[in-house]
Amino acid sequence: MAALQKIRSKGVLLLIIIGLGLFAFIAEEFVRSIQTTTNESRQVAGEICGKKITSMEFQKMVEEYRDALKFMRGNTTPTEQENAQTEDFVWQSYVNYQLIAKECEKLGIRVTDKELQETLAKGSHPLLAQTPFVNQETRRFDVKALKNFLTEYQKMQNNTSEVPEQYAEQYATVYKYWKFIESTLRKNILEQKYQALLANTILTNPVETKRVFDENNTTSDLIAVSFNYNDVPQDKVKVTESELKNKYNESKERFRQYIESRDIRFVAYTVEASEKDKKDLDEEMAKFAEKMATSDDLTGVVRMSNSQIPYTGLWVSKNAFPNDIQAKLDSVKGGITGPYYEIADNSENIIKLMGSIQAPDSIQCKMIQVGGQDIEAVRKSADSIYTALKNGAVFDTIAHKYNQQAQEQWIVSNQYETAANMDENNIKLLNTLNTTATNELKNVEFETGNLIVLVTDRKAITTKYNVAIIKRPVTFSKETYSKAYNDFSRFLANSKTMDELEKNAVKEGYQYQMNNEVYANTHFINNITNTKEALRWLFNDDTKVGDISPLYECGDNNTLLVVALNKIHEKGYQPLEDVKSTIEKEIQKDKKAEYILKDPKVSQLKSLAEARANGYKIDTLKNVAYNGITFVPSTGSMETKINSSSAGKKVNDFVGPIKGENGVYFYQVIAINKNSEAKYDEKEMTSNVRTQLLRNIQTFGSDLYLKGNVKDKRYLFF
Template sequence: MAALGKIRSRGAWLIIIIGLGLFAFIAEEAVRSCNGIKGEASQNIGEVLGEKVNVQEFQKMVEEFQNVNKIMSQRDNFTEDEMNQFRDQVWQQMVTNKVLERDAAKVGLAVTEDELNEVLKEGTNPMLVQSPFVNQQTGRFDVNALKQFLDGYNKAKASNSPELEQMQSFYDYWLFMEKTLRTQILGQKYQSLLASCVLSNKVEAKLAFKDENEEADVQLASLPYSSVKDADIKVSDEDLKAKYEELKPLFMQSVETRDIKYVDYQILPSVADRNAINKNMTALQAQLASAADPAQVVSKSGSIISYLGLPVSSKAYVAYPDIAGRIDSLAVGTTGVIENKADNTLNIIRVMSKVQLPDSVQIRQIQVAGATVEQSRQKADSIQKALAGGANFEEIAKRYAQTGEKTWFTNAYETATTISPENRQYVEAVLNGEVNAVQNLALSQGNVILQVLDKRAVSSKTLAAVIKKPIEFSNDTRSAAFNKFSEYVAKGTTIEELEKNAAKYGYKVQSQNNIATTVHNVVGIRSTREALKWIFDAKTGDVSPLYECGNNDHFMVVALTNIHPQGYRSWDDAEVKEMLKREVMKDKKAAQLMAKLKGVTNIAGAQAKGAKVSALNQVTFSAPAFVQETGSVEPALSGAIAATQAGKFSKNPVKGESGVYTFQVVKKAQRAGSKYDEAKMMQQCEQANLQHVGGFMQDLVLKAQVVDKRYLFF
């Protein structure tokens, strides 16, 4: 009881303590929850139809697409620009797929297994023809080859076969293809449904034929807008606002964009830097000219072109146009140091020899391996003797679990960046081997019995060593440039200060408007993702820190000057205002010129008012007329001519894109050789109408509330 009394006496304090404890517990859970939400939000790369897209999900799709391209192009690596293209393609396809699937589901459209199998059986889809499952004899997709592969993959997976790893990339490739095919089929069904809603009729067909084939010859009188001085036209804000309401749909933007001012400084080599590399290249030229083994000199020089030690065609230097364009014309010997301003390099070329070699060689071979190198040699010798005695090549190959089939060896080796001594030995044996002769190549891992069967496309090839070195700036030059730019940025805390100090430091402030999150870098300079992230996180008037970007050869500072939210741009936006001003001036100039032509009833009267007269022939309604005097295509003029009878003068002046016009229709006639085909014209009208609604996917995407935040991650 005493204890209860103490509790009661301190009840208020206990309530406060317990309340604080509960608050702390709740606050802790709230913080955890908020952190979880923030963590989840930090992984969102965007939204489509209100559904968040996780960066890991997107990256997985990019990797799938990358793997497909590896198989298709037979390449293992891609450039930064190529990877950006992959990400763009995957993002666009993902958005399209999500939007299409949602809308197709509303009308009950789906792709069945039977429909997919039918496409596979037909095998005519362009995607299938490009797949690895193509019959080499027919050049067509072979569904049986696909089934055999899938069956083999499932067996390898069940038995955990060593072949599984090799088959996995092709299996993933097929899964991607299948998914893409389903989406393609769904899109075709959706478009077919839409097409069935677009019809034509006989009246429309007859009018369309007339519009295409009724040609008019006219005498045209033109008064260009340029004949009225801009200074004589007064434009008020009320004029601009009225024109804005008329053209408002043109100023709708689907995504937020931002405007910036920036200073980009590229570090260039100093005179001292150029002198140093010239001195180094002069020494290398002497070494290369006298070297018994050019490979060592080229390797130590740091050349960006490796030495293969094999004769190659000029096509091997396709990435270096200056070398490719020069190599064939060079005689045996060593050039001096050559500067190429296009890629900012110094170059030395030593030509060792010129030979005639085939681009394609048909070969067959037997790989021979033994428990020891000596055993391999003995087996190879016995095979060579047997073949020399008339033994069948393919029969011997079968004894060693090989086919010995004929294959074509091409000049793909020419584009290799490096080649091992043994691979060089093999290529030389193929290129230089006599037709039908059998060679016994002794390699470190065994022997190869090689027979050359045919040679084709013999051309001139050059054995050359090339030293190509960029003219680079030194560390001292970079440090001096960094210190100077850092000082400039430190003094430029506002846009006004950046602009004021730029000339003093020798920099130039530039502008870039309407930057969207879909770009991969700032003003086309590599490695500017951090600057891009800053731009979309900054407030108007903010100035960024210094960014080191490019290929470690650029310094940049950015200032945010304007933000254009998603939606309609306002009438007083600088770009909108300029466009409105042009349109208002055109309207007012047109009004003056049309008033000038008021009461004119013939071409002579228009010419007396200062109009330029010319002949305009074969004008049709469906093809807008081009007027030489104003340098402009004029759709309104074509319409007015079509509505005017032969022999008549235009009732009213026509306001065009670049001037005001009046005309006399000299004659009208049906185009020579044209003949009305009602069924054909109705079909043509349906196709034209379908094109008008062909942008349905773009409309669906615009309504899907797409949010793109890829710039935060890539």
């Protein structure tokens, strides 16, 4: 009780202490939650319809698509431009699907498993033709082949220890690709459903289709009377601020900007080889030319030279080489050509041609692989098989005896000609195939075994070459780059403001450039590669107008770049100030038309004869189509309104006034030309008209984009 009384006596103090402790706890949790939220927001690469996608999620989608491309095209290394195109495609596909999926959810549209299975059973969807499950005879998707594969894959998953690692990897790769196709197919079906719903809102009728057919197959010959806007004095068409504001408000939707952009000023300097660098390369190439002339190991010499074109000793067609080498091959007579300079790719080159042959571009063949306990047994078995086949034995029968299918396969030059590396066995086999006649049999010996090869067909005979090439770019040395880097750094250190940047650039001999409206989804600055860091700086929230970036090393490690932020264009409507010149020109054009038509002789012009009597400018315009565009010599302008107004007019009709792009026009129809060869097909024309009308509602996609409040922040990560 005494203890309890003591606690009560300190009640107020305890409450304060407990309160402070509780506040500290809550504050700590609050700060932690803010940090967590902030960190999460920093990882957001984009947002569509309130749904956020993190950089890791987007990267995963990109990698899945890249893996699919590798599966379809082979393991090629993409360029930076190709990577950028892939990222854009994946992003745009994701955005389009999310926007449509949102609408479909409200409409109750979905794709059921049954619908997916029906699509697979039909096998006609274009995506399915991109799978390995295509029947080679019918060239159509075979759902049975897919089901067999999935069954086999499931068995392998249940018995992983009994499956060779190589087979398991191959099956896993195909399965992963199929799951990508399946997911894409489901999304595509949903998008097609939504598009079909929109398409069914478009109707046409026989009267409209016949009218469109007639207009498409009719042109007019006109004699036009022109009044050029340039003849109106500028002081007669002054534009007030209120007129600018009114015109801006009338046409505001034209100036909606969907993506944030920024105006920049920048200096980019590309480092080039010095005279000393060029001289050093010349001396080095001369030494390699001597080695190529005397060495028996051309592969080693070419490898040692760091040539951009490897030498394998294969017989290859011109297509294996760059265009400049292709153009040179026919003029090379043998021996050594070069070193010589090639201006097209700024390179030094040496060519050694060993010979040329006439060989097929495509070779069809069968093979039997021969193995054994030791190399002696292999050779003996191979000789036995070869002798039997030469004496009339059936190739497939012998192959089956050795548990091999020996299926015919086509080998095409472009499958191997550009390979950077190739082992000696493959080189020996391919050179054998290139020099073997149709129905000829060969016993090809390798270190560890033999191949019995039968060539069954040869197609597209072409010239193939055995040629070794050393191609070296004329590039700068480390010393040259270091000097350029130090000079550029010194220039940047002395340029604290945009004015100083411009002034010092001119002084130091650098080019001061501008690029207005660099968009947030841009991948390169001024088409310079490897500028991602510069773009991240440019669109960072901390970067302010007038700021100057650090020095960036870009391009192929050969470009020095500095960027200055000149102006920010936020997402939304462009302000009047940014579009003032465009609106002012439009108002001036309208006022010039009004000024011209104030003259009653012009506004009340009724005939061509009257125009000639008044000495007005006249042009003859031939074959004017209503949906085309016409050049008017008197005004030097391309005009569409003359064309659109010509529909349905008759010979001798006098039309005008028409307010065009660069003048006011009147015209008289002097001939109607009909395409007598065109035959009206109502069904075909109805389809064409519907297609055209569907194009006109594509702006609905822009409405969905705005409604979805799409935010693209990929530039922060990619």
